[in-house]
Amino acid sequence: MSNGLPDPAAAQREDVSYGPLPGYLGHLLRRAQARVFADFADALGEAVSPAEFGLLTLVAANPGITQVRLAAALSLDKSTLSPALARLTRRGLLKRERLASDGRLQALRLAPGAEATYATLRARVEAHEARIAAALSPAEHAELLRLLRLLLGWDLPGPSAPAR
């Protein structure tokens, strides 16, 4: 469900007062995220979930990264990543390799041959991103990205704007 940007439920909603909700960041972020994820699902379908795409992207940008570092980078628990990474490995997108130097660690990489698949996914994600940003001017889009990074405490020295 949920397609483009004009909200389908808008008609039903017209006569409802939102009270102070449109002034709360928490509320707007929840609504915006739901909207964007629904559009992501429309665009990518069964291919990957938003979380899976994030994992692939981080592994692609950090070949050899371990699960604990990946979890820290995403502010998730390591136990959350295990099943997702197993699924991506099973689908032939990721490769996990135990390190000879420390048998506890596993180095994560895109599977050989999965680079092209990943590039295609990334192009589809970027088309989706462009679509949801169409409601904003390029300057507004850039400013929204900047403010969200600021809210997250990135943009300081951190892994934000240039960051590769």
Next chain:
Amino acid sequence: MSNGLPDPAAAQREDVSYGPLPGYLGHLLRRAQARVFADFADALGEAVSPAEFGLLTLVAANPGITQVRLAAALSLDKSTLSPALARLTRRGLLKRERLASDGRLQALRLAPGAEATYATLRARVEAHEARIAAALSPAEHAELLRLLRLLLGWDLPGPSAPAR
């Protein structure tokens, strides 16, 4: 878990490249929402969840609203609201009244005597909102709210800025 704004996992994360993720609205919205919700939980504890507070706020702003209209206003399925509203009713925060004029409908209201409780919750939520917005200047905060509403297709005629 998760407290104020300086990210605790920042140290672990420092040497990780985020690749294109900081340029994706979807990724930033997910991260920002997780951060804000964690702070909400720290601030409100057992009192109410973000979703529950949203329900109370909408009912307070639209006394007598029915569940189907409430669900439409939040872009949620009516079946999602049933258990949440039952819980809020059980806790003495909401009152549900079948309409004499149409026996299928239930009018929702804050329970008599729950207005003060709601006012307290709202004050705590607004303190939480002020805290998370502290990373932004007042102008940036206002602009972030505006851009999120724009992304959502609000701010057109709709129930956004003044809206009560």
Next chain:
DNA sequence: TATTGTTATACTCTATAACTATA
């Protein structure tokens, strides 16, 4: 003892489908 990764388990949020009662 400490760390990495996995597993078992549970909780929350959401949806779909089937139901009831009312219209």
Next chain:
DNA sequence: TATAGTTATAGAGTATAACAATA
């Protein structure tokens, strides 16, 4: 037939705790 609301159920995403293997 259509609508409002409930219930059963399932799936995704997250966490905590306990574990095995390794250090």
